[in-house]
Amino acid sequence: MPVLRFAIIDDNILTCLGLQQILGKLLPPFAEVVVCESFSELENQENLDFQHFFVSSRIYFEHVQFFRDYPHKSIVLVAGDMSINDVFTLNVCQSETTLIRDMMTLQSKGQGMRYLMEKSMEHGGPVLSAREIEVAVLLSKGYINKEIADRLQISVTTVISHRKNIMEKLGARSIADIIIYSVVNGFVSIGDLKPPLA
Secondary structure, X not given: OOOOEEEEEOOOXXXXXXXXXXXXXXXXXXXXXXXXXXXXXXXXXOOOOOOEEEEEHHHHHHOHHHXXXXXXXXXXXXXXOOOEOOEEEEEOOOOHHHHHHHHHHHHXXXXXXXXXXOOOOHHHOOOOOHHHHHXXXXXXXXXXXXXXXXXXXXXXXXXXHHHHHHHHHHOOOOHHHHHHHHHHOOOOOHHHOOOOOO
C-alpha cells in the first residue's frame, strides 16, 4: 500500500505538534506526517510528493509561487477568520473539535482531502450498543448531558455512564474523537455538527 504523505510547514512548534496529533486521528495508519520548521527544510525533503501542504501564512506568502503551483494541495494555516483569495485556509486558533469540524468541511467542499477520516479500525472497529450510538450522535451534535437525558428520557447518571463506556470503547480522549467516529461511520453528517459558539 502506498504511503500517503502530508507536510506541515510552520515555525511554531506548538501548532505543528497540535496539527500533527489531529491528523493522526483523522488519517489512515499508513499515512506519514512530515513536520518542517522552515521552507528550506521542506525543500531538503528527498520527495516533495505530498497529498497536502499545511503551511503557515507567513511561509506561504514568502514562497507564494511554490504553493501556487499546488493550489489544490496547499492549505494555509491562519490565526482567526482570515481568508485568502483562491486558497483554502484553516484557522488554527480554535478548539480541537472546531478544527476537526473545519477539516471535515474542507473535505466535503471537494478540497481533495479524501484521505481524511479513512482511519481503519482493526476487526471492524469498536462495537457500540444502539443506545451508545444515540448518545454519541447527540454528543457530536453538541448536546450536553442534561439535554441528552431529556431527549432520550433517561437519567443524567445513565448518560454519564454511556458516555464513559463510549470513551473507553473508542479509546477516545475528547469529544472530538467521538465526532470523528460518528462522522466516519455515517451516524452524523458534517451539516449535523453544531457550529461553535461565537
